Amino acid sequence: MRIIKIFNNNSVAAISPELGDIILTGSGIGFQKKVGDVVDSQKIEKTYLFKEDPHKRLEREDNISPDCYEITNQIVSRAIKKLRSRYYGEIFLTMTDHISFALKRKMENIKL
Secondary structure, three states: OEEEEEEEOOEEEEEEOOOEEEEEEOOOOOOOOOOOOEOOHHHOOEEEEOOOOOOOOOOOOOOOOHHHHHHHHHHHHHHHHHHOOOOOHHHHHHHHHHHHHHHHHHHOOOOO
16 A cells, blocks of 8 residues: 555555555554555554545645544544444545534634
């Protein structure tokens, strides 16, 4: 698996020959890494697969704060434990976008 996007020190997007685009989380998995580096499999704690099209290239905006990815990782991890359910990569990216947009609205004092 090779890194295709680094969200923060604890979450990256990677490409796997077998699984296509995936999101990996784990303590320090993205620390001092760059796009193209091989993923340290010992640091993988969770793997999020894409349900729809696993070979679709992952493209995300770069202006999302790394904190949003970390918050999403914590929320999804807690949901997995509490609900004993399985989640796909789409939830990770969708929730991160939602959190980022909600924080932006809050900072701009936009109320819904």
